[in-house]
Amino acid sequence: AMNFEWPWQYNFPPFFTLQPNVDTRQKQLAAWCSLVLSYCRHHKLYTLDVMEAQESPVFNNKKIERILISNKHVCYVCLCLLTAGNLEWLDKNKSRCLVMWRRPEEWGKLIYQWVSKNGMVNSVFTLYELSNGDDTESEEFHGLEEWMLLRSLQALQSDGKAEVFTMDDGKGVKFF
Amino acid sequence: MDRFSWSNGLLEINETLVIQQRGVRLYDGDEKSKLDVGVALLSTHRLIWRDIKNHECCMSMPLSQIIFFEEQAAGIGKSAKIVIHLHPSPANKEPGPLQNSKYSYIKLSFKEHGQIEFYRRLTEEMTQRRWENTPVSQPISSGTGSQSGRTRAVGIVGIERKIEEKRKETDKNISEAFEDLSKLMVKAKEMVELSRSIATKIKDKQGDITEDETIRFKSYLLSMGIANPVTRETHGSGTHYHMQLAKQLGDMLQAPLEERGGMMALTEVYCLVNRARGMELLSPEDLLNACKMFESLKLPLRLRVFDSGVMVVQLQSHSEEEMIASALDSVSEKGSLTAEELAKLLGLSVLLSKERLLLAEKMGHLCRDDSVEGLRFYINVF
Numbered sequence: 042a043m044n045f046e047w048p049w050q051y052n053f054p055p056f057f058t059l060q061p062n063v064d065t066r067q068k069q070l071a072a073w074c075s076l077v078l079s080y081c082r083h084h085k086l087y088t089l090d091v092m093e094a095q096e097s098p099v100f101n102n103k104k105i106e107r108i109l110i111s112n113k114h115v116c117y118v119c120l121c122l123l124t125a126g127n128l129e130w131l132d133k134n135k136s137r138c139l140v141m142w143r144r145p146e147e148w149g150k151l152i153y154q155w156v157s158k159n160g161m162v163n164s165v166f167t168l169y170e171l172s173n174g175d176d177t178e179s180e181e182f183h184g185l186e187e188w189m190l191l192r193s194l195q196a197l198q199s200d201g202k203a204e205v206f207t208m209d210d211g212k213g214v215k216f217f
Numbered sequence: 218m219d220r221f222s223w224s225n226g227l228l229e230i231n232e233t234l235v236i237q238q239r240g241v242r243l244y245d246g247d248e249k250s251k252l253d254v255g256v257a258l259l260s261t262h263r264l265i266w267r268d269i270k271n272h273e274c275c276m277s278m279p280l281s282q283i284i285f286f287e288e289q290a291a292g293i294g295k296s297a298k299i300v301i302h303l304h305p306s307p308a309n310k311e312p313g314p315l316q317n318s319k320y321s322y323i324k325l326s327f328k329e330h331g332q333i334e335f336y337r338r339l340t341e342e343m344t345q346r347r348w349e350n351t352p353v354s355q356p357i358s359s360g361t362g363s364q365s366g367r368t369r370a371v372g373i374v375g376i377e378r379k380i381e382e383k384r385k386e387t388d389k390n391i392s393e394a395f396e397d398l399s400k401l402m403v404k405a406k407e408m409v410e411l412s413r414s415i416a417t418k419i420k421d422k423q424g425d426i427t428e429d430e431t432i433r434f435k436s437y438l439l440s441m442g443i444a445n446p447v448t449r450e451t452h453g454s455g456t457h458y459h460m461q462l463a464k465q466l467g468d469m470l471q472a473p474l475e476e477r478g479g480m481m482a483l484t485e486v487y488c489l490v491n492r493a494r495g496m497e498l499l500s501p502e503d504l505l506n507a508c509k510m511f512e513s514l515k516l517p518l519r520l521r522v523f524d525s526g527v528m529v530v531q532l533q534s535h536s537e538e539e540m541i542a543s544a545l546d547s548v549s550e551k552g553s554l555t556a557e558e559l560a561k562l563l564g565l566s567v568l569l570s571k572e573r574l575l576l577a578e579k580m581g582h583l584c585r586d587d588s589v590e591g592l593r594f595y596i597n598v599f
Contacts, residue, residue, distance in 0.1 A: 050599070053595070053598065054553075054586035054588065054593070054595065055584040055585055055586040055593075055595050055597075055599075057586070057588075058584075058585050058586050058587040058588070060584050060585065060599070061578070061585070062578055062579060062581055062584070062597075064581050065578075065581055065584050065597055065599050068599035069584075069599050072599065106588075107586075107588060
């Protein structure tokens with residue numbers, strides 16, 4: 042895989058200190074959100090453990106010796122992602138979360154585009170076919186984790202563009 | 218022993234203390250007296266003995282009373298002694314601890330040693346006989362009061378001596394005043410008086426010294442004392458007092474503020490004002506209250522409270538934009554700065570330079586990097 046290209050903020054020491062100025066902080070957090078999302082997308086990561094966040098190079102720049110210090114700080118970033126719809130907590134304690142660098146609706150849209158482009162509206166797929174089939178190999182949603190795929194299809198379903206149903210050995214979907 | 222008279226223990230004008238020795242017991246002849254532990258003092262004129270516990274108990278005899286004296290070496294359980302043989306007491310002798318004694322000699326018993334030195338100095342004094350050259354009032358003969366015996370200076374010599382004494386006194390005051398701060402407090406009023414009198418002298422002699430020197434001297438004086446400090450006594454308490462005080466502060470802070478770039482921390486103002494006021498010290502509360510009145514009195518000064526709670530006095534003309542701009546220039550030039558570094562660059566106090574940085578941060582021009590290395594400020598590029 043290509044090397045991840047860090048944004049310029051990553052090497053700017055103040056990036057790792059929560060800025061007290063509200064306007065500055067907003068921009069800072071926006072930059073953090075975009076960094077976390079692009080990092081996860083690059084490495085195809087779907088979850089984030091807040092407790093272990095400081096271990097990750099995203100939050101710990103060894104080159105300039107700066108760490109996003111407190112969990113509270115990391116939580117700010119999470120909160121920011123949450124508001125943008127890119128994050129969901131996995132537990133009540135808010136220690137683990139799903140990082141959705143594409144929101145389910147966005148994934149749904151991509152999948153539907155592929156389906157209609159290939160003239161397969163009104164066809165039936167298994168979920169495995171969609172995420173791991175040979176036909177989707179060149180698509181971005183290839184290899185998407187099943188929970189995420191399901192969420193995407195459910196998003197399409199609520200738009201009336203698909204219907205998810207249970208089959209003998211798993212789940213299937215029909216597009217409209 | 219009956220040759221001793223009671224004494225106040227003070228030396229006369231021309232009398233000098235030669236030596237003193239602690240732990241000396243007096244013997245009346247061969248008998249131990251009740252005068253147990255004391256200090257024996259030898260002056261150019263007298264032999265003095267003072268009780269160690271009761272300082273009121275002090276007696277003396279003139280050295281002229283002594284015929285001769287001898288040493289008595291120490292033995293086992295015996296301290297070394299000096300035996301002093303005495304003339305019979307004069308008829309008009311002032312009262313002492315003993316009115317009559319069958320002995321014509323006394324002994325000094327040295328319990329804490331020192332007898333060798335004491336003996337040597339006594340020998341010296343007895344041979345030099347300094348009491349004959351510079352007579353002092355003799356309590357033995359003076360009868361009443363000792364001040365009548367003081368040397369009275371008359372004529373020009375007297376005036377000169379007086380001036381010399383005064384100069385010495387002033388000299389002493391000045392050196393004492395600078396010895397430490399607590400003494401300065403005590404001497405402050407005198408210092409203010411002194412500076413005032415020097416100021417008047419300068420006024421009188423205006424022709425003799427150059428304009429430049431006068432101004433310089435006056436500025437020294439000004440930094441030492443204000444001519445007429447406003448005090449609570451003269452202006453009552455409360456608002457009126459604070460108003461007067463505010464006006465005075467307005468006058469005296471103008472120059473120092475301009476010197477310091479238009480802004481001073483309130484603590485710094487406090488020190489400066491109180492140093493100038495000498496004795497009439499201001500309480501921090503009064504200073505603060507006076508500063509709060511700057512605005513309503515339309516004085517060109519303002520009290521300013523930073524978000525951090527730090528209070529400063531600044532000139533009204535003092536431009537915030539300029540202040541922030543200078544901080545920004547320094548930061549962008551150096552890449553990043555701590556408050557300490559900026560303080561060094563601009564010659565400010567660290568406290569004030571930090572306030573500048575925080576202000577610039579608040580305006581969104583700077584952002585911070587808070588790490589183990591300290592708090593650094595960068596240009597806000599977010």
